[in-house]
Amino acid sequence: MSWNDISISDGLDYKEYSPNKENNWFKNTKFSDKKIYKFRVTQKYRCFGYRELDTFYVLMFDIEHKISDKG
Numbered sequence: 001m002s003w004n005d006i007s008i009s010d011g012l013d014y015k016e017y018s019p020n021k022e023n024n025w026f027k028n029t030k031f032s033d034k035k036i037y038k039f040r041v042t043q044k045y046r047c048f049g050y051r052e053l054d055t056f057y058v059l060m061f062d063i064e065h066k067i068s069d070k071g
Helices: 003-008
Strands: 036-040 046-052 055-062
Touching (some): 036 055
Antiparallel strands (some): 036 046, 046 055
16 A cells, blocks of 8 residues: 555554653653654554654554553
């Protein structure tokens, strides 16, 4: 899929991670200057990471769907 296809896919629900200040998992990490995105892996699992050009770097999987609910 192209990045345009990914961004409009209802199935993946690819979007920017935008938590409130208290629940930001990437605050005060070496990734705090990156724009973090998330997408749906399964009904329950979410993947978090950042994109540089055409490469997506995976930072973590939310297997309990707890982080995704807060951003």
